[in-house]
Each structure stands twice: as structure tokens, then as C-alpha cells.
Amino acid sequence: MTDTDNGSLAHSIDRIVTPSIRLTEVVKDFGPQVRALDGVSLSVYPSEVVTLLGLSGSGKSTLLRLLDGLHLPSSGSVSVLGTDVGAARGRELRALRRQVGFVFQQFHLVGSMSALENVCTGALGSLRGPRFGLPTYPRTVRLAAMEQLDRVGLADKAFQRADTLSGGQQQRVAVARALVQKPRILLADEPVASLDPESSAQVMELISRVAAEDSLTVLCSLHQVELALTWGHRLVGLRGGKVVLDKAVSAIDRSQTMSIYSSVAAAPAPQLV
Numbered sequence: 709m710t711d712t713d714n715g716s717l718a719h720s721i722d723r724i725v726t727p728s729i730r731l732t733e734v735v736k737d738f739g740p741q742v743r744a745l746d747g748v749s750l751s752v753y754p755s756e757v758v759t760l761l762g763l764s765g766s767g768k769s770t771l772l773r774l775l776d777g778l779h780l781p782s783s784g785s786v787s788v789l790g791t792d793v794g795a796a797r798g799r800e801l802r803a804l805r806r807q808v809g810f811v812f813q814q815f816h817l818v819g820s821m822s823a824l825e826n827v828c829t830g831a832l833g834s835l836r837g838p839r840f841g842l843p844t845y846p847r848t849v850r851l852a853a854m855e856q857l858d859r860v861g862l863a864d865k866a867f868q869r870a871d872t873l874s875g876g877q878q879q880r881v882a883v884a885r886a887l888v889q890k891p892r893i894l895l896a897d898e899p900v901a902s903l904d905p906e907s908s909a910q911v912m913e914l915i916s917r918v919a920a921e922d923s924l925t926v927l928c929s930l931h932q933v934e935l936a937l938t939w940g941h942r943l944v945g946l947r948g949g950k951v952v953l954d955k956a957v958s959a960i961d962r963s964q965t966m967s968i969y970s971s972v973a974a975a976p977a978p979q980l981v
């Protein structure tokens with residue numbers, strides 16, 4: 709067994725289960741100087757929680773942004789829920805994005821809005837026109853938002869301004885906002901990087917719990933090996949834009965995670981092309 713056996717096994721599994729996410733030989737260049745992803749092939753299956761580890765600049769955010777159409781691949785293909793993301797435009801891309809929730813390191817809440825209104829904004833993709841204030845959202849959306857806030861343990865903070873909440877609470881609001889759109893996939897880009905260890909564990913426990921309850925496929929980038937081993941089903945390591953580790957957490961020997969971080973000098977990140 710090698711450190712990327714999951715990658716080769718994926719070809720066999722793909723014939724039986726359709727992956728929620730499939731990257732095939734994806735290269736992403738930013739101009740002629742920077743190759744952020746260098747031939748990445750990866751399949752993520754329904755209800756899997758996969759964590760992405762890698763040094764700063766190894767390509768984690770780039771990979772996640774390709775899945776939502778925020779970046780286009782330079783070559784190779786990116787398929788999400790059966791849609792070719794690189795080719796999708798307009799209505800098809802909007803329909804795909806409604807099924808993909810995104811949680812960011814910096815929460816991206818509107819500080820002057822209440823927690824509840826921030827959660828309601830998660831439904832904007834399926835509403836017509838802009839909304840100005842909580843009462844302008846349909847009652848069904850407000851109720852669904854309240855339900856998600858309750859689920860993340862923050863019903864009592866519903867009418868509190870987002871910028872008065874702690875970092876951990878703000879991230880839980882951001883998770884509720886992603887959930888209100890009823891996604892099938894949840895992408896999380898270093899969701900706990902700005903949080904203390906206790907809040908980090910709470911947010912990871914929350915993501916893991918809602919993933920199980922809603923059968924979500926999760927791809928989550930992290931910097932902490934320990935969190936990846938505790939909350940993920942599978943760990944994918946990126947170094948210099950390449951997959952260097954792809955294994956079920958249950959099969960990982962902790963020392964293998966060093967392959968993601970070792971030989972830093974030899975890992976050209978970013979690579980010059």
C-alpha cells in the first residue's frame with residue numbers, strides 16, 4: 709500500500725459509486741509563473757468527510773475554489789455532482805452553487821446584521837431579487853434559518869449583531885448560513901484557522917455532526933493534523949500542488965502525515981513553470 713492508494717483505488721470505486729466530486733489531472737496556473745495545482749486527481753464520494761492538509765501555498769484554497777467555479781482549471785476536468793464545473797455557465801453554474809455550501813476562514817458575515825439575517829442570506833441563491841432587512845425574507849426562510857441556528861446551538865443569539873459574537877460563534881453562524889441553502893456538498897476553507905483550540909474542536913464537531921445528519925459530502929482544508937485525524941474519514945495531503953497522501957484516516961500511521969510537511973526545501977511551492 710502506498711500513501712496515495714486511495715487515488716488508484718478510486719478508479720475501481722468510481723465504477724460502482726458516482727463520486728460527488730471528481731478532479732481528473734487538474735492543473736491550475738496563475739499566469740506563467742505559478743502552478744498552484746499540478747496534475748491533481750481526486751474523487752470524493754457521497755457522505756465522505758475528507759480533510760485537506762498542506763503547507764501554506766500548497767494549493768488547498770485553489771482546489772476548493774475550483775469546485776465552486778470561482779477558479780477555472782488550466783487543464784484537466786472538475787466535476788461536481790455530475791456537472792463539469794469548468795464548462796458550466798449562467799443558470800447551470802448557479803444551480804450547482806445552490807447545492808454547494810462554502811465556509812471560509814474569515815466567516816464572511818455582515819457584522820451589522822443579526823445572526824438570523826446572516827443565516828437568511830444563505831437562501832438568497834434561491835430567491836428572486838435583493839433583500840433589505842430580515843422582514844423582507846419569506847417566513848419559510850426565516851423559520852428555516854432559525855432552525856439551523858438552533859441546530860448550531862445559537863438560537864438564543866438570533867437577534868444579536870454578528871460582530872458582537874465570538875469567533876467560534878460567528879463560524880457556527882456561517883455553518884448555519886451554508887446549511888440553510890440545503891447543500892449536498894459542504895466546502896470549508898480553513899474554517900478553524902482563526903479560532904482557539906476549544907472553539908476549533910466545537911466547529912469541527914459541528915461540521916462532522918451535520919455532515920452525518922444530512923449525508924453531506926465534506927471537503928475541508930485544515931492546518932492541524934490532529935483535527936484531521938479526529939474529524940475526517942479520509943485525509944488528503946497536498947505538497948507543491950500535488951497529492952502526496954490520500955488515505956482513510958483509519959489506515960493512517962501518524963508518521964505518514966509527515967510526508968505532507970517534510971522535505972519542504974524539495975517541495976517547490978509554488979512551482980515555476
Ligand SMILES: Nc1ncnc2c1ncn2[C@@H]1O[C@H](COP(=O)(O)OP(=O)(O)OP(=O)(O)O)[C@@H](O)[C@H]1O
Nearest residue numbers: 738742744762763764765766767768769770771978
Ligand atoms: N488569485 C491568485 N493569483 C495568483 N496566484 C495565486 C492566486 N491564488 C493563489 N495563488 C498562488 O497559488 C499557490 C497556491 O495558493 P493557495 O491559496 O491555493 O494555497 P493554500 O494551500 O490554500 O495556502 P494557505 O494555507 O496559506 O491558505 C500559491 O503560490 C499562491 O500564491
